[in-house]
Amino acid sequence: MRVLSRRIASTLALVLAAVTAGSGAALAESAAGGPRGWAATWAASPQRPGVNYTPNWSREGFSQQTVRQVVRVSVGGVAARVRLSNVYGTTPLKVAGATVARTADGAAVRRGSVRHLTVNGARAFTVPAGAEIASDLVPLPVEALGSLTVTLYLAEPTGPATYHAQAIAPSYRASGDHRADVGGAAFTETTVSWYYLSGVDVIGGTHRRGVVAFGDSLTDGYGSTPGADNRYPDELAERLAAAGRPRAVLNQGIGGNRVTVDSAQLGDKGTSRFRRDALGQPGVGTVIVLEGINDIGMSRTSTDVSARQVIAGHRELIRQARAGGVRVIGATLPPMKGSQYYDAVSEAKRDEVNAWIRTSGEYDAVVDLDRVLASSSDGDQLDPAYDSGDHLHLNDAGYRAVAYAVDPADLR
Incomplete structure (x- = not known):
């Protein structure tokens, strides 16, 4: 474990240096010694808000609410970023705050794993109408075939939400700001769709x-x-x-x-x-x-x-x-x-x-x-x-x- 941790730390240092130097999606050295850029490890196709096979929250959107969504990734890496889509939105999506963490049970996440998402260094950010954005690099090692929980706090009314109808898995909603909660008690509502979440990418994998x-x-x-x-x-x-x-x-x-x-x-x-x-x-x-x-x-x-x-x-x-x-x-x-x-x-x-x-x-x-x-x-x-x-x-x-x-x- 100590050798593996040193390898991850060394790789992450190289990745951070590359991003800091402005090469971002350019190459960072992987743990195996070869070049790696960003690679998608999970994705879902965006859809227009509307009625689908199961009840969902896409048409009403969100206001002063927190949405917590769990995804199972396919491959791992030493760091991650999250992609959000407002491609079918008619107004800018204002995200008051967001986090990513390792999943525990249900809406709960693993203690000590919560990381705040930023875009251009800011915790509050906007996704333009008709666009997708990626967060800054998050220094959270991602396990292959592991689950990540992405939580969005949406303080202002969003209007109808770009979403993916058939997640075949639960997502959760709470009133107020619960983006950094470790427990899942506040998340009393569920649906089987994903909202705004279109991808998770990793870097530094093999x-x-x-x-x-x-x-x-x-x-x-x-x-x-x-x-x-x-x-x-x-x-x-x-x-x-x-x-x-x-x-x-x-x-x-x-x-x-x-x-x-x-x-x-x-x-x-x-x-x-x-x-x-x-x-x-x-x-x-x-x-x-x-x-x-x-x-x-x-x-x-x-x-x-x-x-x-x-x-x-x-x-x-x-x-x-x-x-x-x-x-x-x-x-x-x-x-x-x-x-x-x-x-x-x-x-x-x-x-x-x-x-x-x-x-x-x-x-x-x-x-x-x-x-x-x-x-x-x-x-x-x-x-x-x-x-x-x-x-x-x-x-x-x-x-x-x-x-x-x-x-x-x-x-x-």
Whole structure:
């Protein structure tokens, strides 16, 4: 432990020196002796405030309240920074104060770990409307696969809040200023969404380039056990760490999202948000695309989207990834027979899209989830062992199967 502490202290000193010298996002020496810049270890895609599948606080916003949010990171580092998004805000977001700490139980944090966030050295700061900002470096070592708690005190009325609807984990709210509380007693209200919080980055780590899992509710983790971190990106991060090849795995899924259609409730279409949510993440090397089932299934009741249009959308994602120098992996669309999306027309579209993903050679690699997750008795239906119950979304075992279907050799 003493040797490790000295190594962390030495690395942190180099990082601080680099930041002080103005090189910030330039390179700092890692504990392994190689160059490392900022790398995202956790992320969530911002959404417009509004009604979603579960009750949330986005439309009302906050005033004289403290919001406490817990996230499970994927890789560690010797220091961190927090990114906040007001991209869908119509007025500046005034943050009266904020902290980050190591998580204890529920809304409580570990004593001695609370660190105040600053922006340009100030504890109170503003996030402009339509923008995202990153905090200054926080000298808090981050543990791989550990949990961090980010707490925002919002004294002035915020108006409707940029948020991420399906956190699949609790967030907490208290009246008044409780940003530095160690205990969680003041946080008497809960929701299952994240507010303003869009990323946590680390510096000084020894991991490889990160992976963005890009998609819809199958990436977001709908159907997994709430609060258990059993979404497929979580499972993939655990798998890579256990194999001694740790990488950041960033969940950029939005429930209900489509490749080709914008929605005020379900997020900007994939081709529009890909640059921000996938390519814009610090340290990313690979993107896994699992999206298109909503374009097909919602064609029955909303905008009709053909298989050719879905394929054209995937081609645009590939084009953007290649232009950004990022490896891109395509996942076939899992079975959906028995779900509300299923009929002969939608199944034919799914088959056509999957045949293209599987055989076109346009993706750098393919994860064939259609075959991995299918029932042995009916290839158009999910294996009952993986079905959350609606014949479309996966349970914990299903998301684990997705993570193990990814070949680590395909990741950059």
